[in-house]
Amino acid sequence: MVGRLVENLELxxxxxxxxxxxxxxxxxxxxxxxxxxxxxxxxDAPSHCRLLISGLAFRHKTLRDGRRQIMSFHVPGDICDIxxxxxxxxxxxxxxxxxxxxxxxxxxxxxxxxxxxAISRALWRTELVEAAxxxxxxxxxxxxxxxxxxAHLFCEMYARLGAMGLVENGRCRFPITQTHLSDxxxxxxxxxxxxxxxxxxxxxxSFRGGELIVHDWPGLQAAGEFDPAYLHxxxxxx
Amino acid sequence: MVGRLVENLELxxxxxxxxxxxxxxxxxxxxxxxxxxxxxxxxDAPSHCRLLISGLAFRHKTLRDGRRQIMSFHVPGDICDIxxxxxxxxxxxxxxxxxxxxxxxxxxxxxxxxxxxAISRALWRTELVEAAxxxxxxxxxxxxxxxxxxAHLFCEMYARLGAMGLVENGRCRFPITQTHLSDxxxxxxxxxxxxxxxxxxxxxxSFRGGELIVHDWPGLQAAGEFDPAYLHxxxxxx
DNA sequence: ATCGCATCTTAACCTATGTTTGCAAGCGAA
DNA sequence: TTCGCTTGCAAACATAGGTTAAGATGCGAT
Numbered sequence: 435m436v437g438r439l440v441e442n443l444e445l446x447x448x449x450x451x452x453x454x455x456x457x458x459x460x461x462x463x464x465x466x467x468x469x470x471x472x473x474x475x476x477x478d479a480p481s482h483c484r485l486l487i488s489g490l491a492f493r494h495k496t497l498r499d500g501r502r503q504i505m506s507f508h509v510p511g512d513i514c515d516i517x518x519x520x521x522x523x524x525x526x527x528x529x530x531x532x533x534x535x536x537x538x539x540x541x542x543x544x545x546x547x548x549x550x551x552a553i554s555r556a557l558w559r560t561e562l563v564e565a566a567x568x569x570x571x572x573x574x575x576x577x578x579x580x581x582x583x584x585a586h587l588f589c590e591m592y593a594r595l596g597a598m599g600l601v602e603n604g605r606c607r608f609p610i611t612q613t614h615l616s617d618x619x620x621x622x623x624x625x626x627x628x629x630x631x632x633x634x635x636x637x638x639x640s641f642r643g644g645e646l647i648v649h650d651w652p653g654l655q656a657a658g659e660f661d662p663a664y665l666h667x668x669x670x671x672x
Numbered sequence: 673m674v675g676r677l678v679e680n681l682e683l684x685x686x687x688x689x690x691x692x693x694x695x696x697x698x699x700x701x702x703x704x705x706x707x708x709x710x711x712x713x714x715x716d717a718p719s720h721c722r723l724l725i726s727g728l729a730f731r732h733k734t735l736r737d738g739r740r741q742i743m744s745f746h747v748p749g750d751i752c753d754i755x756x757x758x759x760x761x762x763x764x765x766x767x768x769x770x771x772x773x774x775x776x777x778x779x780x781x782x783x784x785x786x787x788x789x790a791i792s793r794a795l796w797r798t799e800l801v802e803a804a805x806x807x808x809x810x811x812x813x814x815x816x817x818x819x820x821x822x823a824h825l826f827c828e829m830y831a832r833l834g835a836m837g838l839v840e841n842g843r844c845r846f847p848i849t850q851t852h853l854s855d856x857x858x859x860x861x862x863x864x865x866x867x868x869x870x871x872x873x874x875x876x877x878s879f880r881g882g883e884l885i886v887h888d889w890p891g892l893q894a895a896g897e898f899d900p901a902y903l904h905x906x907x908x909x910x
Numbered sequence: 911a912t913c914g915c916a917t918c919t920t921a922a923c924c925t926a927t928g929t930t931t932g933c934a935a936g937c938g939a940a
Numbered sequence: 941t942t943c944g945c946t947t948g949c950a951a952a953c954a955t956a957g958g959t960t961a962a963g964a965t966g967c968g969a970t
Contacts, residue, residue: 495811497897503811517800520793524804524902551786555758561799562755566762568806573733573741575813576858580927611947620814622928627949642948659735664762818957849917860958865919881966 442511443556453550462536467529475526480518482537486510489533495525504618531609566664575620580629583619585658597667609644680749681794691788700774705767713764718756720775727771733763742856769847804902813858818867821857823896835905847882
């Protein structure tokens, strides 16, 4: 169940057998979320950490008038609300697809971190990587064209899903709608649709029914000005 | 010298006398940076943490063709490259104004964190707040108009500088050029200038010679759709 | 004083992207 | 099978913001 978490933490460096066992011993309550369902909402002060076990999730802020900005996507192995350990939530987290989530009490989490500096460090590192991803998104929204932005996002998710072993010969499930896509890139749905056509037309990828197929990986990376360094993966999946 | 760091960490909660003394005992090498000078550059694997003591700094990525995106600003008390402790730098940090910086060896920093969980936690919290700020910037770039975006940035810096005691009756030093402003908001200089005129014309603020004067704080907040919750300040400066 | 350079301003023009609207395709519920 | 809803697609039109270019202003260095 928490295997995903171990796998995620070990994306960067190995843990000791002791550490792994401590993680395996975490008390975990399972719950399933339906697509679009909120896992935490802005203002909450959670008492548990939400570990994503299967499915995808995303963080977002929705303004009163309905404008929405998605700020990150989460893949299995991510803790989606780790900041809830120290702060109240200033945004919401929702399920993108049907998702299995493990609830870990804050107390157990704190004990784990206090007793296992290596885990603490690994978790902090995932935090830092998440911040790096956020910065890269800023570059995209501030300085890249819609075409490059979309290409870049697909590259990023393809690489991240690949790192978690969720890519098989150029294909992965990425059950996101064009609306999600626009809300994460700061575009309108209509424009997103236009650009998507262009990407398909240029033979870089297919994207239908929640499945992403990359046809021309070098080409897609070039189109998105994608350099995976910021993901700080031990090995870059191809 | 490290007083600023203590002050920064205590923005969220008090430290024990012991903790404070441990921070004061950190070995610190001082260095001065001139405006625009790089403190760390993309690709570095630093061996020291850079603690900003006076002046301002900013993180940025610059693409080959010169497009630049500024991803955050730093005020005195911030450690500008804390992620260097665990990762190599995927972006650069430069001085905005003349700045005094304290260099703290990673070894000393690690020892401090290992021996003082409260400090470790406080520092982690500043990390989380920085991530929250990044998310708020994403909302701005993705979903807010240039006018709101600029207003929002001024609100944010006004609040942050205020929290560090650097605002006096509605004024603070914020020695940023319009080029920096555009590069942080994803705008062109020309448009930034246009909008700045509008903000002045609407009686919300003055901004000349690196000094920001807020004339209509509620008005400015409204214009920027600014809600300081995401800064997670203990008390919100006004 | 004067030169040089950075910063700020303004104006004219251009384009990437947003908005609105309408329709078609797919799919689950009854 | 039909209804309703979500998602994808397309076309026409509107605009926020980008680009280029040229002065103006201020200021440190000589």
